[in-house]
Every structure is written in C-alpha cells, then in structure tokens.
Amino acid sequence: MEQTPITPRSCELGDELRTLRAKFSNGHEFASLLDWDPSKVSNIERGKVRPTDLDLAQYLTACGKGRGWVAEFSDFYRTAFDLYFAQAASNFKTISFAEASASTITGFGNATLPVLLRTTEYTEKLLIQRGATPEQIKDAVRSQQERQRVLGSAYRPEVLFYVTERSLVAPLDEARGRMDQLELLRRNSRFVRVIPDGEITPFSTEFTVYEHKKAPATAFVDCEFAKVFVHDATAVAQCRAFLAALDTISLSPADSKELLSRQLTEDYVAVIKTATEERPSTD
Known part of the structure; x- marks a missing residue:
C-alpha cells in the first residue's frame, strides 16, 4: 500500500x-x-x-x-492519483468532492460564469447553445443546485471568482433572465471580482484552484468535452500566479458590486420600457 x-x-x-x-x-x-x-x-x-x-x-x-x-x-x-486526470463532462461527483473539502476556492471565468454563481436559466441556455440533450441539461442543473449549497454551508470555504464583464449574462438574450442572473451575482458579490471590458487577460482557459488544508491543491479545468483535474505542483503554481495577475486588472469588490447594480438597473429600465410600449392604448 x-x-x-x-x-x-x-x-x-x-x-x-x-x-x-x-x-x-x-x-x-x-x-x-x-x-x-x-x-x-x-x-x-x-x-x-x-x-x-x-x-x-x-x-x-x-x-x-x-x-x-x-x-x-x-x-x-x-488513475485516481495521477498528476493529470480527465473524466467525462457528465461526471459531477469528483468536482463535488473537491468543492466540499476545499478551504479556498479561487477561479477565473472568461467566456462563462462559474457553476457556483449561475442561475438555472443561464446554465440551460448555455448548454442548449452547446447542443446538449434534455437529459444532459437536467443532470447538469441538478448537479449545479447541489454544488451551490457549499456557498451556504456553515463550513463554507473562502470563495473568489474573477469573471469578465462579457461573461455576466453571455448566453441570456432576454432582459428578465439577465436580471435574475445579475441579481444572483449582486447577492453574492463578495465572491466576485469583475474584469471590465477592454482589459486583456493573458490566459484564455477558464479554471479553478482548490486549496485544501491537509492535501495538495488541485487545479480544475471544465469544458464542454471533459473535466480535467491537475495535481502537478508546477501547473498549480502557474494558475496561482495568473490569479494574482488578475487581481491587478479586476475591479475592486465595491466597484464590482456597483457595476452589477448598474447593469441590473439598466435591464430593469429596459423591461419597464418594453412593457409600457406593449401596453394597449386606452384611447
């Protein structure tokens, strides 16, 4: 042994x-x-x-x-102890263990938001765009809802995600859906740092680093084809260095929350305007 x-x-x-x-x-x-x-x-x-x-x-x-x-x-x-381990995108159990046992979760969302901060509609629209089947979407949503419980846990890890401004509502084409997503982000703004449009990130791959008190850190890359777990110390160190670089180009916590509130207000105004324009005339 x-x-x-x-x-x-x-x-x-x-x-x-x-x-x-x-x-x-x-x-x-x-x-x-x-x-x-x-x-x-x-x-x-x-x-x-x-x-x-x-x-x-x-x-x-x-x-x-x-x-x-x-x-x-x-x-x-x-393969359980391999430095690089890949599994089917439909397997959600391993990542749930990583999140539940982590002391710190820090990630980067480039084109899309991290699963822990998505509404159900955001995920459904994203997976539809990727050609997922109804059963795959159902399983992904169920897993997402279970995984998001970690944010409300009494033993919640320290969580911080750097997300690009364009990822906030990327797959949502209706103002109501965007409002729901932005409201969720605003409620959880302590977990979010926004990278404003115009800033160039030197890394395009979305990833998350899970730090553990009694185990080595794990870097995780999730794409539509596979989930990749990285335990190689050099690769994890590179991810940490990139996250440190993101800290210098992202908005402050207060400014990130203000941006979310501003976008939410803009969508609310758009919804009211549309409803007013569609209201039948009483003349």
Missing part, C-alpha cells in the same frame, strides 16, 4: 468503498475479517493511500463483488 498525495478522485472512490463496506460491517469488523489493521481500512476509505491491486481485490471480494466488477473498479482507481 503506497502513501501518496490525496486527490478529489481518491476521496470520491474511497467514499464509494466506504459506502459499499458499510452495508456489511463497521470498519473494525471489516479490518478483522481481512486481517488488516483498522487504520488501513480507514486510510483507503479516506483516499489517503493508494491500495495495491491485491488490496482492492481483497476488499471488494469481501464486499461480495465478482471478478469483473473488481477489475473495472481497479482500472478506475489506478
């Missing part, structure tokens, strides 16, 4: 093992069954160590799993 840096993926798979084992016995009873030290079971289930293929086979066999299931799960686990 190899001691390796913990990752969101190893935490996710460790939790799956714990859930599976809990159906049969508690940790101490299970360790006794395998003739393991209880700490070995605990460390595997917390994603802190990389179990050998034999360890996994013993563990899963004791849970009643057959050879095919064991082989498939072992294949998943081999």
Whole structure:
C-alpha cells in the first residue's frame, strides 16, 4: 500500500468503498475479517493511500463483488492519483468532492460564469447553445443546485471568482433572465471580482484552484468535452500566479458590486420600457 498525495478522485472512490463496506460491517469488523489493521481500512476509505491491486481485490471480494466488477473498479482507481486526470463532462461527483473539502476556492471565468454563481436559466441556455440533450441539461442543473449549497454551508470555504464583464449574462438574450442572473451575482458579490471590458487577460482557459488544508491543491479545468483535474505542483503554481495577475486588472469588490447594480438597473429600465410600449392604448 503506497502513501501518496490525496486527490478529489481518491476521496470520491474511497467514499464509494466506504459506502459499499458499510452495508456489511463497521470498519473494525471489516479490518478483522481481512486481517488488516483498522487504520488501513480507514486510510483507503479516506483516499489517503493508494491500495495495491491485491488490496482492492481483497476488499471488494469481501464486499461480495465478482471478478469483473473488481477489475473495472481497479482500472478506475489506478488513475485516481495521477498528476493529470480527465473524466467525462457528465461526471459531477469528483468536482463535488473537491468543492466540499476545499478551504479556498479561487477561479477565473472568461467566456462563462462559474457553476457556483449561475442561475438555472443561464446554465440551460448555455448548454442548449452547446447542443446538449434534455437529459444532459437536467443532470447538469441538478448537479449545479447541489454544488451551490457549499456557498451556504456553515463550513463554507473562502470563495473568489474573477469573471469578465462579457461573461455576466453571455448566453441570456432576454432582459428578465439577465436580471435574475445579475441579481444572483449582486447577492453574492463578495465572491466576485469583475474584469471590465477592454482589459486583456493573458490566459484564455477558464479554471479553478482548490486549496485544501491537509492535501495538495488541485487545479480544475471544465469544458464542454471533459473535466480535467491537475495535481502537478508546477501547473498549480502557474494558475496561482495568473490569479494574482488578475487581481491587478479586476475591479475592486465595491466597484464590482456597483457595476452589477448598474447593469441590473439598466435591464430593469429596459423591461419597464418594453412593457409600457406593449401596453394597449386606452384611447
């Protein structure tokens, strides 16, 4: 069993093992069954160590799993500690573990807003533009709503997103939808720093850095094709340096909130004007 840096993926798979084992016995009873030290079971289930293929086979066999299931799960686990790990865009579990366990979340939204700050309509319109199926949209919205709970948690991490002005309402073509999105951002303005139009960012890829108190940081890149988790220290350091550079070109917290309020007012005026123009004449 190899001691390796913990990752969101190893935490996710460790939790799956714990859930599976809990159906049969508690940790101490299970360790006794395998003739393991209880700490070995605990460390595997917390994603802190990389179990050998034999360890996994013993563990899963004791849970009643057959050879095919064991082989498939072992294949998943081999990549859990990789410096670069990519998974299907439809998988939302790993990123949920990253957010729930983070002490600090800092990100950059270039063309679109980060998921934690989107309205449902924003996400739906964005995914429709990308050609997503109704089922994919439904799953994404459900995941978004679950992930956004982290912002209201008593143990909420420190959160800050640098977002470009053009990303604020990018996929929304109706003033009412833009107002809802801007109002959500204004309520959460303590998490937002706006990069005004006209500022040139030297980096175009959207990403988020998750800092953890007892584990190495993770950089995360989310696009329409895949989710990529980066645990390479050099790459994470480059992301941190870029975020520091964004701090110098973005608006202050107060000015960011003022911009959101101004745009919200402009859309409100537009809605009132449209409603007035469409009202039937009483003459």
